[in-house]
Amino acid sequence: MDSGSDLSRYTRFSRPEWKELRDSAPLTLKEEDLASLQGLNESLSPEEVTDVYLPLSRLLNLRVAATQALRGTTDAFLGKETSGAPYVIGVAGSVAVGKSTTARILRALLSRWPDHREVGLVTTDGFLLPNHELEARGLMNRKGFPQSYDLRRLIRLVADVKAGHPEVWAPVYSHLAYDVVPGQFQTVTRPDILIVEGLNVLQTGNGRRGDRMPLFVSDFFDFSIYVDADEAHIERWFLKRFLKLRDTVFQDEASYFHRYARLSAEEAEAVARGIWRDINGVNLRENILPTRERANLILNKGEDHRVVEVELRKL
Template identity: 35%
Template sequence: MVDEVLKRYKAGWENFFVIALTGSVSVGKSTISQQLSDELKKSFPGVTTAIISVDSFIFSNEELKSRGIFSEKGFPKSYDLKALSAALFELKNGSNEIKIPVYSQAINNIAAGEFETIKKPKILIVEGVCAFRIDNYDLSIYVDADEKLIYQWFLKRTLSFIRNSKDDPNNFYYQFSKMPIPKIMPAINQTWEQTDLRNLTEFIEPMKKKADMVIHKTKGHRIDRIIVN
């Protein structure tokens, strides 16, 4: 994976290089992005990297509710993609740094008044369910896995969020932490079926055909093959 990325980067290495990385919820996009960032810096001394999550540009819960699309949170319409593309345009056209909103998993919302500074790197990785919908990326990577495995990873992650929230009343998942698992499973499965699975089948998976590279994962989040297009 890293060799292929570097081959494409070196073809015009003096230019700002943007990698768009997408895939389903819970498929491991953030982990792969961080691994790729670390390996790039090890393999090419002097290269700098940064990661932006598309979630930083999701509309706040309050805005989603006012638009009547809170139930479609995570779908393309729930993101301010114009603002994300504008931020990337700033970096590509001379800005040395930008400030972007912060999405908090703990509150399941944009953290009001909080911003993260992104210093312009040589290689920027933009990861998230809508990453292929930004403008002017140089390399596209799709993280793929069997739907049944993705559901298992989604369930494991959700239960982990709930378990880790039991001592934090301000955490979004705290409301579920005092409930027995059988009682919360219907809500978890409803979220999967009506939001995350639908988002995958209708909006995310169709983008796979645009990918320059497909990383396929199997049990244990192990990468079992990489397809370069």
């Protein structure tokens, strides 16, 4: 364990040091469960869950209990019934870094702790502006950038969940159609914990100069996680994923990217490198990576997608 300099806001843990913090938390996921949770280019081993995510789920379980106790104390002081507001966790990081897998693993593990069985998961993809609106604004090549989201709608959803509304509806996104699905919604029903996963969840603006939005979605987080890796590794993972999609999802004629299905491997790689160079890499450097230091915890990955270091923000 390395506290770094006196000015560092994080305590750094090597993987072996972090693994020791698991204590006696049991692994309740089977190998078939892991297969359904991992991303397209990730090989999620039981060791990764045991070494990295079980200690993290234990930490979160302790923090959820502490937050609930604090809320109970405050409600007692105010002379009202305990509110039971959900504990909200944000998961941020680049395209292709594995944040969606992290969110799914945490949901599966946290739902197995006895004190919070109901764990919801919402991704910010559904809050992207519809393609027709992005095209009208000239933003199709900036999809995933802060200005391409309906951030006010996202903030309203998280605020309503936090306020204990019995039912809240999140829009649904289709990766096949590469667009928000009109008229389809995901229902969020008073979860004990809500995980909000996406590129933009730790950002503090909508990308427009002079933004005066008074609230940000991260204002409602009780805890936040940033999944990180060297950009060269993330770019390589993105290229590998694009090539795999070319052979699978892109083959479907209903896919927005069906036009890439017949590209050769060399042509597909050139297209993917261009997308990374002009869009995803720019978004990472300009908008996503600058939010890294706002997270409560950072998972640092090596070139094989395995977490090699964990940074925990000091209290």
